[in-house]
Amino acid sequence: MKTLVWVEHDGQSVKDATYAAITAAGKLGEVELLVAGQGVDGVAQTAAQIAGVAKVLVADDAAYAHNLAENVAPLVVELMGSHDAFVAAATTTGKNIAPRVAALLDVMQISEILSVEGPDSFTRPIYAGNAIATVKTSDAKLVLTVRGTAFDKAEATGGSAAVEAVTSTGDKGVSKFVGAEIAASERPELTSAKIIVSGGRALGSEEQFHALIDPLADKLNAAVGASRAAVDAGYAPNDYQVGQTGKIVAPEVYIAVGISGAIQHLAGMKDSKVIVAINKDEDAPIFQVADVGLVGDLFTVVPELTAKL
Ligand SMILES: Cc1cc2nc3c(=O)[nH]c(=O)nc-3n(C[C@H](O)[C@H](O)[C@H](O)COP(=O)(O)OP(=O)(O)OC[C@H]3O[C@@H](n4cnc5c(N)ncnc54)[C@H](O)[C@@H]3O)c2cc1C
Numbered sequence: 503m504k505t506l507v508w509v510e511h512d513g514q515s516v517k518d519a520t521y522a523a524i525t526a527a528g529k530l531g532e533v534e535l536l537v538a539g540q541g542v543d544g545v546a547q548t549a550a551q552i553a554g555v556a557k558v559l560v561a562d563d564a565a566y567a568h569n570l571a572e573n574v575a576p577l578v579v580e581l582m583g584s585h586d587a588f589v590a591a592a593t594t595t596g597k598n599i600a601p602r603v604a605a606l607l608d609v610m611q612i613s614e615i616l617s618v619e620g621p622d623s624f625t626r627p628i629y630a631g632n633a634i635a636t637v638k639t640s641d642a643k644l645v646l647t648v649r650g651t652a653f654d655k656a657e658a659t660g661g662s663a664a665v666e667a668v669t670s671t672g673d674k675g676v677s678k679f680v681g682a683e684i685a686a687s688e689r690p691e692l693t694s695a696k697i698i699v700s701g702g703r704a705l706g707s708e709e710q711f712h713a714l715i716d717p718l719a720d721k722l723n724a725a726v727g728a729s730r731a732a733v734d735a736g737y738a739p740n741d742y743q744v745g746q747t748g749k750i751v752a753p754e755v756y757i758a759v760g761i762s763g764a765i766q767h768l769a770g771m772k773d774s775k776v777i778v779a780i781n782k783d784e785d786a787p788i789f790q791v792a793d794v795g796l797v798g799d800l801f802t803v804v805p806e807l808t809a810k811l
Contacts, residue, residue: 503531503621506559506585508578510569510595511537511545518694519591521552521655523648527589528554528656529618530644535559535663536581538566538574546665553660563670568679569595575602577671582607587644592750593693600647609641614750616652630746631769650693651752651773685739692742695725697755700744700771703731704760704781704800711737714804715759721811727751727771729761745770760800763788780804 505527510517527533533554537546538561546560559581565573578588578599588603590596592614604611615624616634623638624646692698699719705711711732719726728738730745744751746766756774761767763779763786771777772791779792782799789795796803 503586504584505530505533505587505589506578506581507533507535508574508588508590508596508599509535509537509545509549509558510591510593511539511542513539513542514544516545516548516552516658517591517593518655518691519593519596519648519650521658522650522653523589523591523596524552524554524656525653526615526618526646526648527587530587530589530621532556534585536561536578536668538563538577539569540564540567548658550663550665551659551661552663553657555656555661555663558663558665559668560665561668561670563672565670565673568682569599570677570679571595571598571602572674572677573671574599575606576674577668578603579606580671581668582643585643587646589646589648592647592649596647600645604645607643607645609643609645610639611645611647612637612639613647614649615646616649627769630765631772632765649750651750685741689719690723690725692725692727692744692749693751695751695753697722697724697757698727698744698751698753698771698774699724699757699759700727700729700742700761701732701738701759702729702761703735703737705732705737708737710801714800714808718757718759718804718808718811721808722755722757724755724757725753727756729764729767758788758792759804761788762786763791 534557590600617625701715727744728742733743746769752773757778778794779788784797
């Protein structure tokens with residue numbers, strides 16, 4: 503089986519989640535990568551060095567400069583004439599492109615796969631991760647998104663794939679890039695951080711969220727996350743949200759501060775290696791998944807913990 507993996511990049515480096523998608527694709531057979539963008543020679547060279555990759559297809563055109571799904575999907579569909587499967591990481595952008603590809607190919611998408619059970623069988627979470635379904639498809643072409651935390655990352659070096667230019671399918675003219683407001687942060691990125699400190703509704707305000715969570719995160723060189731309640735209340739930006747409708751993370755250590763542990767939150771972090779919970783209610787559901795629990799008032803224990811580190 504020949505698989506086409508969409509490479510997510512920022513014009514310079516390949517995003518972590520793509521490496522996991524490549525591992526998943528490798529379980530299906532031969533792996534080719536698609537690098538679409540403008541001025542992406544460097545990214546194509548980086549991609550060519552990834553272990554296990556047979557070929558890197560490069561579509562260099564202004565139409566792909568901002569990953570507009572309306573332009574990228576028709577390009578993928580064109581290339582699917584010579585591929586059996588399309589694989590993208592289940593990131594915001596991957597989840598924007600893959601369904602369009604599936605619709606244009608008139609096949610189903612199999613979302614957020616956790617494992618490859620065979621050439622047509624995959625496992626994926628359902629009911630916010632409370633059950634795992636095994637899905638078997640009879641579609642001629644596969645369209646898959648991959649949960650990044652479920653697969654090891656492919657080695658960044660060791661490969662020497664051929665790089666080949668492909669013809670652009672151009673600007674479809676149905677969407678246009680207006681602007682991007684990207685939050686600049688010195689902290690590690692949420693989905694690739696080794697340690698995450700997350701705050702919940704209990705923080706009470708944006709000021710208190712930053713006054714308590716940020717210093718603890720800085721001491722640990724951790725990323726900052728938040729529950730949806732904290733995000734909805736405006737204590738933390740939207741891209742901090744961890745959970746079913748936020749980011750799926752699996753760091754070495756996840757510290758949940760003033761988070762109750764609703765299933766929708768657990769769906770995004772329960773695969774973390776060590777879970778630490780700080781909550782004043784000893785019956786809070788978060789303690790059922792926590793490896794280390796601290797029952798206490800966060801306004802006392804968090805500053806104490808930060809000072810001791
Ligand atoms: C379709 C759907 C999707 C959703 N997606 C997500 C998602 O992606 N992510 C997500 O997080 N949620 C999601 N939710 C919301 C989820 O159901 C919960 O409402 C939310 O996670 C609760 O956030 P919280 O734990 O911060 O707040 P709460 O549930 O209010 O918990 C606050 C906790 O803080 C504790 N506490 C209070 N004061 C203190 C103190 N002084 N010291 C220590 N502890 C204290 C309390 O004991 C309590 O356990 C979703 C819901 C739905 C319906």
